[in-house]
Amino acid sequence: MSKHKVVIVGSGPAGLTAALYAARANLQPIVIEGDQPGGQLTITTDVENYPGFAEGVMGPEMMEIFRAQAERFGAECVFGQADKVELDGSPFRVHVGKDLYEAEALIVSTGATAKLLGLEAETRLMGYGVSACATCDGFFFKDKHVIVIGGGDTAMEEAIFLTNHAAKVTVVHRRDELRASKIMAERARKNDKIEFIWDSVLEDIAGDAEQGGVTAAILRNLKTDEKSEMPIDGIFLAIGHRPNTELFAGALDVDESGYIVTKSKSSRTNIPGVFACGDVQDKEYRQAVTAAGSGCMAAIDAERWLAARE
């Protein structure tokens, strides 16, 4: 067992920025990295919209830089997955396998996970024509033909956004009725560059990561069971995100979609001393730079809370 002033659970831009700020405040934070150290950015390729990297940077490399910067000031990153937390008394207790970390203040930055379909090709071609984020990767599909999978608000938003770059966007939805709000659906329907394929699912993806990535989508019509192969340059999955909050179920307040609720303009949760930042509490923006900003807020909130306590 080890005792700490600040323990941070999650190591994406939010967690590592919180670590940087907490370390510079001399709080010697421990970061429990989770099963995907660096978070969602480690499954993207070029990041061109993070201010300060004028030439762009590869996602995994950017997270290495974040980590090195936090470690430079004394943050310690621990490889492992928090599998149980106890928040019902001070200090808070975080279990990582057989190790136990006690924390006076806890920062939750466990992020969100884009839902995937579960296809082997989808994982193999992620970052090579398959993406779960149009704002991150849309730019690479200038004048190309892409498909968006899903029928919710995210799918409509991504399809509309993609028309800024792509020549044509095909939305593939498993039913013949959209889940999206009327206004978003209408906007997508009115867009000349967007077309819809109904009652269909993506069954497989053709392409080789080493040789230009995605080349075709294999679709199946659920009503006729007919299969078709559509030549395509990119595939955007927009079937929802899942905030990673299982660890805190029952302890931290969440909204109707499962995101942790933070008190207005702060990172404070319903438990004093527990702070949340990044995508686990944000379904609106979901950008690396907004996650990093909220990580900074969480470290400052934690520092002030600890100081007030002493």
Ligand code: NDP
């Ligand atoms: P949703 O859960 O609303 O929609 C997911 C979509 O993906 C549904 O159409 C669903 O189909 C489809 N889907 C799910 N799983 C599969 C699968 N395995 N195979 C094929 N299709 C699948 O998620 P969103 O991310 O779109 O939205 C999340 C929340 O955020 C919502 O409350 C939304 O309103 C909100 N939001 C609001 C925005 C705005 O107002 N600007 C922008 C983005 C999100 P089916 O319909 O058949 O279930």
